[in-house]
Amino acid sequence: MLAVGVLVPLDARKLGKSFIYAQELKELARQLIDNLNNHDPLEKFWEEHRSKKENEQRDGSESHDSHGYQKTRAPSISISTSPSNSPTLPAHHPALALPELLTMFGPLLFPLFRAALLQKRILILGEAPVEHICNAVYSLSVLSSLPRSTVALLPHFEREQPKYQPLFNIGVADIPYLREAQDSWIACTTDDVLATKPQLFDMLVILPTSTSMGKVGNKVYPKLIYSTPQLSKQFPKQGLRASQRDARKYLGLKENIQRLDSSALVSNHINSVTSDDDASTTSSISTVADHREAVEPASWTVIAYTSLIWWVSAGDRRSGLLEAEELVDEQDEALLRDAVAGDIMTKEVAMVAYFQKLSTLIFSVLRNAVDRSTPNGEERYRDDDGEDAALLSQENDKNEDLVDITEEDIRAMGLNVWSESDKHFIQEMVAFWWKKEAVVHGGTVECCGVRFA
Structure with a gap:
């Protein structure tokens, strides 16, 4: 066994563009495996790509950073959510694995994404080789x-881009580094x-083993x-x-991502939901059922209510709660449609655009809820001469820390x-980003004057 790699300074963003040299490193490994004592290929590679201050004196055309590292001549490569600026990624760029992430986690990608928004320390446990988990x-x-527009929604003390560091393998x-x-x-x-030391991480993701994935049957999801x-x-x-809504969003995202080809033009058209309600419902339920191991079961309140309404209304599924659910699905479709719109769009850019729009939506709604709970310039009455003045002040200050989420x-x-x-x-988001307590009002239905939650 033989391994060849490159060292990247910690201040060189996530990867330092090390993927640019992936193909050369693979060819270098093939040369060395035949003769481990021949170091000439390593010396040649080092002379061509080494980073030293004296390179600036030898070749004035090269530029260097403050640490003396030679800056590569390769163009800057990033994931832009603007369709007109969508780049063609190099063959070994890790972002090419974005669609694979959707297949790997299925609907669970959404709760995992939300854990990352909370900047949880996430540890993924998998098998070698480590390329796919990296x-x-x-x-x-x-x-x-977080896009810059989303960072602007955060409180003043969190205005700078939060640091969420990928450590890879x-x-x-x-362990000492993780502790500190x-x-x-x-x-x-x-x-x-590492998985048996829960004090080191906030969330553990256990990927299926090759043995379990090789068995015939339903898909095995990460835990x-x-x-x-x-x-x-x-x-x-x-x-x-994942929630029931996560499952529906996953199905819509997967369907539209599969339509995109990373090197072809994309049509803006997204198939509309069929007008045949019964056929659409049957198809949706059977598809969600395929992922039932990873999805929360439907609430008994919803099941009982929809069954009763269906019986009372003689099969009119658009009554009451189901109409609200259809509006929710339309909202999710609109978000997806905005994310994949454009003349040029790749699968990778479409996924990044979708999740950035989703994160912006979450932060903007929470920001509005916080502002609504603490209106600016509100004058509060206090009787300074009264015995209860201090108590009144404490009560008002306590109420200001409560954010009402409808x-x-x-x-x-x-x-x-x-x-x-x-x-x-939601409670964790408000506590983490705004340092406030959220009162979350979940779903309710009313039947015969009686409200159920």
Whole structure:
């Protein structure tokens, strides 16, 4: 076994464009495997690509950064969400694995994405070779990166771009670093020992083994587990699940991503939902059922209500709650349509655009809810001479820290009003980014004058 690689300075963004040399490194490994004692290919590669200050004196055309590293002549390569600026990515660019991330996680990509928005320390446990899980680390860090317009929605003390560092592959030797790390991170490992140390991470993602994936049957999904002290002894049988709305969004995203070819022009047309309600419902339910292992079951309140309404209305599915659900689906389709619109669009750019729009939507709704709960310039009455003046002040200050999240807010953020995990996510978002407490009002239905939650 032989490995050849390059060292990248920590200040060179996520990868330092190391993927530019991937093909050369593969050819270099092939040369060395035949004769391990021949170091001439390594010396040649080093002379061509080494970074030294004296290179500036030898070749004045090269530019250097403040650390003396030679800047590559290759053009800057980034994932732009603007269709007109969509680049053709190099053959070994890790962003090419973005569509693979959608296939790997299925509907679970949405709760994983939300954990990244909360800047959870995420550890992905997988098998060697580590290339595909390192690509997953990079892809998730890109999908959860906040555009500048979203950063502007954050409070003043969080205006600068938050640091969420992809560490890629780590091992037991990195435990001291993880214990002292100040910034949030996402990393992968093949070492089971790290998974038994829950104090090091906030979420553990266990990828299916090659043995389990080789079995005939339903798709095996990764397991998402929040860190608890019990993880040091055993893993729970059931991990975090996606919501029903996550499953529908996943199906729509997957369908439209599959239509895109990374090197071809894309039509703006998105197939509309069929007018045959019964056929559409049957198709949707059977498709979601294929992912039931990764999706939360429907709420009993919703099942009971929709069954009753269907019976009372003689099969009119558009009554009451189902009409609201159809409006929610239309909102998700509109968001997806905006993300993939454009004359030139690749699968990778479409996915980045979609999740950036989704994150912007979440932050903008929460920002409005925070502003609504603490209106600017509100004058509060206080009787300074009264005995209860201090108590009144404390009560008003306490109310200012409460952010009221309505059922409409939850739907507007693309979340499920019936999902307890989605409600908990909102509470964590408000606490993490705004340092306030959120009161989340979930879904309710009213039948015969009686309200059910």
